[in-house]
Amino acid sequence: MNGEGEDASKVIHVKFLTKLDYPFKVPVTSVVIPSSVTRLGLSSIVNSLLTLEKPEPFDFLIDGELIRMSLEQFLNAKGISAERTLEIEYIRAVAPRKEEKPSLHDDWVSAVDGSFPRFVLTGCYDGLGRIWSSPGSCTHILEGHTGAISSIAFANSEGAEGVTVATASRDRTLRLFKVDPAESGDSTTRVGAYKILCGHKASVASVAAQKYGSKVCSGSWDCTINVWDTNESTSELSVPGKKRKGNNQAEEPQLEGEVETTLVGHTQCVSSVVWPEHDVIYSCSWDHSVRRWDVETGKDSLNLYSGKALNTVDVGGEGSALVAAGGSDPILRVWDPRKPGTSAPVFQFASHSSWISACKWHTSSWFHLLSASYDGKIMLWDLRTAWPLSIIETHKDKVLCADWWKGDSVVSGGADSNLRISSGISIS
Secondary structure: OHHHHHHHOOEEEEEEEOOOOOOOOOOOOEEEEEOOOOHHHHHHHHHHHHOOOOOOOEEEEEOOEEOOOOHHHHHHHHOOOOOOOEEEEEEEOOOOOEEOOOEEOOOOEEEEEOOOOOOEEEEEOOOOEEEEEEOOEEEEEEEOOOOOEEEEEEOOOOOOOOEEEEEEEOOOEEEEEEEOHHHOOOOOEEEEOOEEEEOOOOOEEEEEEOOOOOEEEEEEOOOEEEEEEOOOOOOOOEEEEEEEEOOOOOEEEEEEEOOOEEEEOOOOOEEEEEEEEOOEEEEEEOOOEEEEEEOOOOEEEEEEEOOOOEEEEEEEOHHHOEEEEEEOEEEEEEEOOOOOOOOOOOEEEOOOOOOEEEEEEOOOOOOEEEEEEOOOOEEEEEOOOOOOOEEEOOOOOOEEEEEEEOOOEEEEEEOOOEEEEEEOOOOO
């Protein structure tokens, strides 16, 4: 009993600081709190100081690191003295405030893109791409593939009118679609491709658009990466016997694009590609590697090895230079290629219980990224702690794809045939 009383009597002097504006700013004065308090307890204390009508969940940092244990355990682990007045920064907790109603598809949702704020793109095992303006509201259906869609991406160059969408499929082709957002009304518009991209010898696993350009790249089970032009060139001949129906249902000629460049080096399936800089492509493969490619020379300038077959790669974080990848184990790995002399990951997150199917950096944060897994969960991560900030468990089966949308939402698809949108996520 005496020991318990002694533990309970341990207190720490703290000051709560924040970069948040009114009404989330507390007076900067020293307060005394129990050393045994956890993050939830700290959040309750700050809420009592703020006297908000509705409690707000907060996260807390000491010396730039998030607290994920009791305050006393954290101080002991970091060797921080409890004798001085501690400065604790608080931020709004990163967690969804709202779950939108699901958008049901006819088959597994295998691809999603949330990079355009007005719409969400999905690709499905039924061979159709879909454009959603809001939960449950499908404005356009992109048709023509004869196999499951494996990847989908907005492919607009800066200032382009309308929306250009690229799809990749198990039918070995990519297709390019032009969509006029003004056409979307109460009914769903069916759109055919204006260009078919043929050249891969096996299923196409991934497509990504060039940043500030008019090209797309694709990764395939034939172990190659192809680079294509999205322009509707008048010099290209229409494909004999191939026509598309426009929105007025009149048949129009359909162009077939040729490969501009092929990047060769991977020895197994190229499972994911991203194009974060004008002339730089990143890829990952079932050969366990992440590679960085110079588009102009066609050579790879970086090789990172994970020891596992990889399904997904993305580039972002500090300086838009960190490489995140996941695959055939539950570990999300993050490398910093700017650090010379080492190919080891600088971060490894291991809270999933099955293969990782997707990872995506937040576009405006150095610290935040998400991962999706066959365990049915989406996890939101912050590089300042080894534990997930939040776990989204809205899917009833494997999660196959996920992305950020509008900066404060997560869009995802899975084997439950649903597009799910988790919104109201505060990224500080």
